[in-house]
Amino acid sequence: MKSAVITGSTKGIGLGLARELLKGGCSVTISSRSAAAVQREVENLGREFDAEKVAGCPCDVTDYSQVQTLWGTARAAFGRVDIWINNAGISLSKIMLWDLPTDLIAPAVDTNMIGLMFGCQVAARGMLDQGSGQIYNMEGHGSNDMIVPGLSTYGATKRGVRYFTEALAEELKNTPVKIGAIGPGIVITDLVLEDLRRMSPENREESRVLINILADTIDTVAPFLAEEVLKDPENGASIQWMTSEKANARFEDPAYLERDLLSKHGV
């Protein structure tokens, strides 16, 4: 069975993917910057699934040597790395550029672009050496060129990720290594809820409507994404939870028009 590594996987979509890949029979190496969180989730996952198939390694993706160590740890635990998902990322709240605290900029670019590129370099080198492998880069707001005022910096990193993934697919064309993109759509996360709470009443109402129609929970999205990854798609694949057809269909579907995902979060 396949061995997967997921960066930023002690919570959110990363953890969701870890669980789904474990359900799918994979061995999984989870990771995040917090050694305590990694240990806790390795224990939790080990209890829920086969502990022999779970490994963990703290890793700050902005440090290349730590990314190498993550690769090495996974390889030592499971013999090889078949799937590497660059999921670790920093989200920024919706704040106009001129009000954005400057010290939030470098961490976002460092993690979302440099860290992702480090992950791709380590995985590509390791997988070319191995003779096979799949790399996935996590997309997000901005990847499809959509613009939301207040999300310029974050969106720019995610637009960069989409381009970078396409460029790497071109570079990996005649090799046995594949790369693709994963787009999770709009997922209800703490940050999304926080942003909603901070908005003005009018903006909040508008956003509530959109999110109730278009957003989903991790429990809904992760199984789909994992399933698609395990189908081992072609180089340059783009695994998208939300497509424009799906979105359009929801806007006509009473079930979604009347859905309420947010009240239980007090929004």
Add this chain to the structure above:
Amino acid sequence: MKTVVITGSSKGIGLGLASEFLKKGCNVVFSSFAKKEMEQEYRKACSICGKDRVAAQACDVSSVQQLRQLWEAAQHAFGTVDIWMNNAGIANTTRPLWEIDTEEIPRVVRTNLTGLIYGTQVALQGMIKQGSGQIYNSEGFGSDDMVLNGLSIYGATKRAGRYFTESVAAEIEGKPVQIGTISPGIVLTDFLLDDVRKMSPEQREQAKTVYNIMVDDVETVTPWLVEEVLKNRENGKRIVWLTQERVAAYMQDEQRMTRDIFNKHGL
């Protein structure tokens, strides 16, 4: 007369832009992280235009502190900053990601993207306070989504930079400040020659074929760019030299189809 700040203006396109703005009677603030080269160009400009219209301030754009100092130096010299051009940029060695020196990744991303975001924020905050101003961010290979084996990192920063500028344009809609991009096309500079020099033989042959047809001199492109910048009043404008029409025209130009501009550069 207008005051223009140009990052990365000690050589190449940045220097070309600076010269053209000076010819049009503007005040120009030279800037570069290559202090000696910058001072050389500053002195040359002073001898042509006199000291009253020229200033120089060294700046590494990956440092927001230095960008703030650049803004302050410009304001100190000329009062108002009318045009700010985030032109400084570097390329990665044109090789597949896994063959690139890891250190190139943070260097290129922090200059081309983080530096661009910082420069935009600094200029925007200053211009909002001033009540006027225009910012222009430089596009480059990748901005239009083209991919090329060997330019994944550079291209990603340029695609992200273009998205970023479009998003900020949406954020500032209605404010007395405008932002846009300039796309200088394929220009014969040290930047380009260095790039070609470091390519593999096959890549170099391919590149030379395209460049011989498409390349322009700094002296051809920069006067047009400067003219367009000086007449632009639109927010979100893209000032593009190498349009589809021009490409089509170049491909019918016998001189371009048969020339060899690289010979005299030893390539």
